[in-house]
Amino acid sequence: MRYCGLFLVxxxxxxxxxxxxxxxxxxxxxxxxxxxxxPPSNPLTIEKVTLGKTLFFDPxxxxxxxxxxxxxxxxxxxxxDGRVLPLKADGVPNARRTPTVLNSAxxxxxxxxGRAASLEAQAVLPITTAHEMNFEMPLLLxxxxxxxxxxxxxxQAFGDAEITPKRVTQAxxxxxRTLVSKTAPFDxxxxxxxxxxxxxxxxxxxxxxxxxNCVSCHKSWRFTEDAFHDIGLESLxxxxxxxVPSQLVLMQHAFKTPSLRDLPKNGPFMHDGxxxxxxxxIKHYEQGxxxxxxxxxxxxxxxxxxxxxxxxxxxxxTLDGGPLDMEFPNLxx
Amino acid sequence: MIKTGSESVHFRIPVNDERQVSxxxxxxxxxxxxxxxxxxxxxxxxxxSSMAWSAEVHRMELTHHDFExxxxxxxxxxxxxxxxxxxxxxxxxVTYPDGTIVNLTETAAQLPNTTVSWTVPADAEDGDExxxxxxxxxxxxxxxxxxxxxxx
Ligand SMILES: [Cu+2]
Ligand SMILES: [Cu+2]
Numbered sequence: 001m002r003y004c005g006l007f008l009v010x011x012x013x014x015x016x017x018x019x020x021x022x023x024x025x026x027x028x029x030x031x032x033x034x035x036x037x038x039p040p041s042n043p044l045t046i047e048k049v050t051l052g053k054t055l056f057f058d059p060x061x062x063x064x065x066x067x068x069x070x071x072x073x074x075x076x077x078x079x080x081d082g083r084v085l086p087l088k089a090d091g092v093p094n095a096r097r098t099p100t101v102l103n104s105a106x107x108x109x110x111x112x113x114g115r116a117a118s119l120e121a122q123a124v125l126p127i128t129t130a131h132e133m134n135f136e137m138p139l140l141l142x143x144x145x146x147x148x149x150x151x152x153x154x155x156q157a158f159g160d161a162e163i164t165p166k167r168v169t170q171a172x173x174x175x176x177r178t179l180v181s182k183t184a185p186f187d188x189x190x191x192x193x194x195x196x197x198x199x200x201x202x203x204x205x206x207x208x209x210x211x212x213n214c215v216s217c218h219k220s221w222r223f224t225e226d227a228f229h230d231i232g233l234e235s236l237x238x239x240x241x242x243x244v245p246s247q248l249v250l251m252q253h254a255f256k257t258p259s260l261r262d263l264p265k266n267g268p269f270m271h272d273g274x275x276x277x278x279x280x281x282i283k284h285y286e287q288g289x290x291x292x293x294x295x296x297x298x299x300x301x302x303x304x305x306x307x308x309x310x311x312x313x314x315x316x317x318t319l320d321g322g323p324l325d326m327e328f329p330n331l332x333x
Numbered sequence: 334m335i336k337t338g339s340e341s342v343h344f345r346i347p348v349n350d351e352r353q354v355s356x357x358x359x360x361x362x363x364x365x366x367x368x369x370x371x372x373x374x375x376x377x378x379x380x381x382s383s384m385a386w387s388a389e390v391h392r393m394e395l396t397h398h399d400f401e402x403x404x405x406x407x408x409x410x411x412x413x414x415x416x417x418x419x420x421x422x423x424x425x426x427v428t429y430p431d432g433t434i435v436n437l438t439e440t441a442a443q444l445p446n447t448t449v450s451w452t453v454p455a456d457a458e459d460g461d462e463x464x465x466x467x468x469x470x471x472x473x474x475x476x477x478x479x480x481x482x483x484x485x
Contacts, residue, residue: 109471216421225398227470240468245434248468250424250442297422297442 027190032221036105036177042120042170044177047157052175054153054329055168060143062133069126069172072098075326078264079179084273088131094237095131097273102262102324105177109226112255112271113240119173124165137165144168149332181261182321187221189318197318204315207308212285214312216298223260223319229296230254232289235272241294252294261319278313386482393465393475394418395425395443400465400475407479409457415465416448424468427451430461453479 038044055061059068072081079100081087089095096112104110104119116122126132127140144150144163151161158167188196197205208214219225228240230253241252255271269275275284288301304312388410394401395417407413415437417423423443426436437449453463459481467473 114471219398225470225472227472229469244468245436247439248424248436250422251468254469297444 029219030186030190030221032183032187032190033106036180038105038174038177039118039120042173044174045157047153048171048174049178050329051150051153051157052171052173054150054332055172056175057329058331060147060331061127061135061140063135063139067133072126072132073101075324078102078262078323080264082264082268084268086132092131096237096271097268099258100262101176102179103181103222103259104179106222107226109228109256113243114226114228114256115243119176120166120169123169123172140168141165147332153332179324182324184261184319184321186315186318187321198314200311201314201318203308204311204313207304207312208315211302211308212282212304212312213298213300213302214285217257217296218260224257227257228254229257229298230289230292230294231285231299232291232295233270233272233274233284234290235270235274237272239271249293250296253292254294254296260316262321262323263316263319278316279309282309282312388412390414392416395423395467395473397421398470398472400473403475407453407463407477408482409453409479410455411453412450413453413477414448414450415443417443417445420445423470423473425449425465425473426468428464428466429454430463453477457481 036044042048056069056073059065059071061068067087072086073079074081079102081098084097085095086098099112107119110116110119110122111125116125124137127135128137141163150163154163154167155161157171185196185201189202208218217224217227217229228251230239230250233253235253237255238252240254240256241248244251263269263278267273267276269281275281282304285299286302286304289295289299386408388408389405390412391403391405391407391414393403393413393415395415397419400415415425422445424436424438425443426434428434435451437443437451443449451465457463457479459479461479463477463479465473465475465477
């Protein structure tokens with residue numbers, strides 16, 4: 001780990017009694033980044049973001065004109081849909097809950113099974129997936145070309161009014177990159193404000209890093225590194241196991257670790273939407289999950305008292321910065 | 334053929350010399366001097382005939398979420414040992430320039446404190462890039478550019 005040296009120094013300082021926060025884990029590894037990353041092939045510009053935002057909220061991106069990206073990734077639902085399974089998922093085998101698109105600028109693997117590698121590559125999938133927007137790119141382009149109001153938006157973003165699949169996906173990706181969690185109480189504590197979070201939440205943080213060992217998977221300021229694990233849910237969905245060579249036992253039933261920032265209050269949580277409270281989630285980890293060959297080696301049962309469990313929940317609540325202030329775009333005619 | 338992400342790749346089970354787990358205890362045949370003599374002679378003939386340089390062993394360290402910086406340039410025939418010094422499991426694979434994927438462990442589990450190895454193919458060409466990644470932690474990545482030494 002890059003911070004190993006830092007940890008060591010901090011550890012020594014703490015051991016010498018210079019720091020009073022000796023029993024709390026170091027905060028440096030949770031520092032928020034200063035900038036939003038974007039690939040050299042699609043640098044972030046205000047004009048692309050504006051276009052992307054319009055496209056994101058435009059239901060004309062779906063065949064029947066009834067569904068936009070925001071139908072499932074809604075600003076009012078923490079950029080998800082609040083549903084166990086998305087609209088139209090009935091009868092779809094291994095359908096999965098809609099994840100948030102918050103902080104997606106930092107994702108290094110997309111979708112629950114990691115099948116997309118970038119926001120640009122991902123954006124085509126919902127448009128063309130039968131049980132989502134169920135459209136075809138050429139038809140979508142034709143439809144957008146008929147909307148006069150899109151032409152200035154494309155011109156401002158890309159220099160001319162040509163509408164191509166690449167431009168559509170670059171704009172959608174650009175807008176999504178700007179969806180970043182607001183500063184949460186935990187961030188203020190990381191920045192040095194001792195009173196930003198309660199003493200109970202600090203105890204919860206110590207459990208998160210200590211006995212409960214959530215940190216072995218929920219790491220960094222986003223509380224994930226997008227790694228894939230089988231945490232022993234009942235779901236039979238093979239997850240990443242269907243995308244990688246079958247000999248990779250540990251990837252069977254493995255799903256991408258979600259961020260713990262800005263979680264919806266009562267879920268639904270997990271790829272199958274099977275849990276509805278943080279208490280239920282934590283009890284699952286305590287119990288250790290379904291024992292099978294693919295179960296993550298980092299899943300080790302442990303025991304918390306009711307009070308400790310409440311501390312841990314208090315801590316997770318400090319990762320909530322509240323909803324983003326979002327003005328809905330005017331859709332062009 | 335398997336699919337990862339959007340591109341399709343060929344999948345090959347690693348052969349023995351590509352997957353060497355250091356935790357294996359010494360076995361009888363390794364102890365016998367005849368074997369060593371044979372290895373020595375064979376190695377001599379091999380190096381004299383095909384390569385004008387001798388293969389080296391390089392070491393890389395895997396942490397929780399990255400390879401520690403490394404400063405060697407691999408040559409064809411070199412072995413790269415990858416040691417997992419973190420307390421979590423990794424599953425490193427190598428993507429060849431032609432898209433072939435080689436796993437460095439059979440079950441995708443490199444336990445903490447173990448070493449896996451990979452040998453640069455003898456027919457690797459100058460500038461060929463081999464990419465090391467982890468199936469579990471997609472953030473982990475190392476691009477290995479092979480350099481063929483100028484012949485003396
Ligand atoms: Cu480390
Ligand atoms: Cu790994």
